[in-house]
Amino acid sequence: xxxxxxxxxxxxxxxxxxxxxxxxxxxxxxxxxxxxxxxxxxxxxxxxxxxxxxxxxxxxxxxxxxxxxxxxxxxxxxxxxxxxxxxxxxxxxx
Amino acid sequence: xxxxxxxxxxxxxxxxxxxxxxxxxxxxxxxxxxxxxxxxxxxxxxxxxxxxxxxxxxxxxxxxxxxxxxxxxxxxxxxxxxxxxxxxxxxxxxxxxxxxxxxxxxxxxxxxxxxxxxxxxxxxxxxxxxxxxxxxxxxxxxxxxxxxxxxxxxxxxxxxxxxxxxxxxxxxxxxxxxxxxxxxxxxxxxxxxxxxxxxxxxxxxxxxxxxxxxxxxxxxxxxxxxxxxxxxxxxxxxxxxxxxxxxxxxxxxxxxxxxxxxxxxxxxxxxxxxxxxxxxxxxxxxxxxxxxxxxxxxxxxxxxxxxxxxxxxxxxxxxxxxxxxxxxxxxxxxxxxxxxxxxxxxxxxxxxxxxxxxxxxxxxxxxxxxxxxxxxxxxxxxxxxxxxxxxxxxxxxxxxxxxxxxxxxxxxxxxxxxxxxxxxxxxxxxxxxxxxxxxxxxxxxxxxxxxxxxxxxxxxx
Numbered sequence: 001x002x003x004x005x006x007x008x009x010x011x012x013x014x015x016x017x018x019x020x021x022x023x024x025x026x027x028x029x030x031x032x033x034x035x036x037x038x039x040x041x042x043x044x045x046x047x048x049x050x051x052x053x054x055x056x057x058x059x060x061x062x063x064x065x066x067x068x069x070x071x072x073x074x075x076x077x078x079x080x081x082x083x084x085x086x087x088x089x090x091x092x093x094x
Numbered sequence: 095x096x097x098x099x100x101x102x103x104x105x106x107x108x109x110x111x112x113x114x115x116x117x118x119x120x121x122x123x124x125x126x127x128x129x130x131x132x133x134x135x136x137x138x139x140x141x142x143x144x145x146x147x148x149x150x151x152x153x154x155x156x157x158x159x160x161x162x163x164x165x166x167x168x169x170x171x172x173x174x175x176x177x178x179x180x181x182x183x184x185x186x187x188x189x190x191x192x193x194x195x196x197x198x199x200x201x202x203x204x205x206x207x208x209x210x211x212x213x214x215x216x217x218x219x220x221x222x223x224x225x226x227x228x229x230x231x232x233x234x235x236x237x238x239x240x241x242x243x244x245x246x247x248x249x250x251x252x253x254x255x256x257x258x259x260x261x262x263x264x265x266x267x268x269x270x271x272x273x274x275x276x277x278x279x280x281x282x283x284x285x286x287x288x289x290x291x292x293x294x295x296x297x298x299x300x301x302x303x304x305x306x307x308x309x310x311x312x313x314x315x316x317x318x319x320x321x322x323x324x325x326x327x328x329x330x331x332x333x334x335x336x337x338x339x340x341x342x343x344x345x346x347x348x349x350x351x352x353x354x355x356x357x358x359x360x361x362x363x364x365x366x367x368x369x370x371x372x373x374x375x376x377x378x379x380x381x382x383x384x385x386x387x388x389x390x391x392x393x394x395x396x397x398x399x400x401x402x403x404x405x406x407x408x409x410x411x412x413x414x415x416x417x418x419x420x421x422x423x424x425x426x427x428x429x430x431x432x433x434x435x436x437x438x439x440x441x442x443x444x445x446x447x448x449x450x451x452x453x454x455x456x457x458x459x460x461x462x463x464x465x466x467x468x469x470x471x472x473x474x475x476x477x478x479x480x481x482x483x484x485x486x487x488x489x490x491x492x493x494x495x496x497x498x499x500x501x502x503x504x505x506x507x508x509x510x511x512x513x514x515x516x517x518x519x520x521x522x523x524x525x526x527x528x529x530x531x532x533x534x535x536x537x538x539x540x541x542x543x544x545x546x547x548x549x550x551x552x553x554x555x
Contacts (some may be wrong), residue, residue: 017521030333031332032304032305033306038328039531041493042493055492058492060354064361065332
């Protein structure tokens with residue numbers, strides 16, 4: 001499952017849990033206009049840490065806060081890439 | 095700054111500048127008011143005298159209307175109870191009883207309180223006819239989220255509430271305040287009083303106003319000073335409208351300000367001074383840190399100044415003229431100790447020449463500025479028939495500071511198909527009984543939980 005698919009599926013799950021209806025999930029969607037409030041986004045970030053094993057906000061102390069869904073997905077794609085590179089690097093040293 | 099006698103007297107006695115006549119002073123979501131009208135008009139249809147000496151619940155849904163009522167009634171009422179918008183009807187009854195409320199000021203017509211006198215407050219201010227009566231020292235009562243038994247009622251005076259406010263030096267540039275806080279909470283009330291005493295205009299946020307809309311209103315008024323919790327600020331930075339304001343001063347309080355949010359604000363608003371303040375409803379404003387780093391310098395402890403700061407057994411304690419006077423009702427005990435220190439309940443740890451905040455001693459979780467007591471959530475989870483016991487703890491969140499996480503022990507280990515369905519069912523039970531911020535964000539099934547010596551669940555700050 002790609003990072004993008006994982007993020008989108010978790011967005012839908014959090015919205016369903018909180019009985020929120022989502023607009024079409026396009027990249028330009030402003031997160032705070034999606035029907036998810038900051039609590040829902042916090043839950044989303046916590047769940048993604050469990051499914052993807054990354055929390056891009058905490059891993060970089062200089063991360064900009066995402067405004068759109070596209071920003072949010074890219075944040076996770078970059079963090080997952082960085083982690084993949086790190087784990088490959090670790091493997092090569094074994 | 096010497097405490098003003100009353101807010102009204104302060105506004106009436108200060109010289110009104112020509113600019114104050116021109117520009118509105120308080121801006122609400124749907125209206126505004128200038129200084130002269132605020133100093134002399136009435137938002138209560140001229141009925142303030144009927145509230146003289148009474149214990150008044152200020153229960154307006156619109157914080158702008160509440161602000162007008164607070165100014166008109168300070169020095170008139172014996173006691174003003176600042177009702178927060180999230181106070182449910184059950185707890186409201188408890189507050190009315192504890193504070194011996196005998197009058198309600200509200201902006202709706204529903205009377206479910208059963209209190210004899212009810213006066214309507216309106217954001218539309220008219221000319222007052224009757225002269226002001228004798229003034230008294232009004233008690234200001236703030237509600238803090240307490241245990242399941244309801245909020246605690248914390249008594250302040252105008253003098254304790256304004257003790258941290260400094261007079262601006264002559265010739266200082268104009269200030270326009272904004273705060274993401276509701277002005278009925280301590281953090282918001284501090285900004286409201288700073289605006290009134292400094293005669294700075296203030297853009298009051300609406301009860302359920304979206305961050306983007308409020309930021310747009312702040313931009314329209316060219317806001318210079320903005321306060322909020324770290325969670326308010328994280329939400330603001332996720333709004334496209336964050337780019338439309340250019341504040342000179344940014345203040346964070348009410349939650350632990352971590353390094354990522356301080357860094358993000360510094361890079362987003364390079365011209366602003368970013369400061370984080372330690373303040374609580376009970377202990378008042380403690381101190382402000384503006385070196386851009388999380389935690390606070392160890393040199394603040396035992397330094398001389400208006401506030402005595404002490405760390406005892408890892409707990410931060412404060413003593414100053416800014417602390418609250420007492421709790422109202424049954425929990426009157428335990429605000430300050432014999433030496434006048436208020437225990438903040440915040441656990442700090444010294445590393446090198448700095449102290450860092452670790453969390454709350456009693457395990458309270460701060461979700462975006464709202465307090466959560468683990469016991470209440472554990473009780474909800476334990477109602478599920480498959481659950482033997484549970485422990486609720488905070489987990490760090492880069493968005494709301496903390497979130498609720500639950501470790502759950504089942505009577506029998508979950509089968510392969512049961513793991514997900516039990517989690518769903520437990521969440522469902524929680525959602526039916528608890529406010530949204532109290533529902534666990536994550537649930538983990540564990541084989542056992544540690545018990546402390548007294549047989550209680552082991553909790554860590």
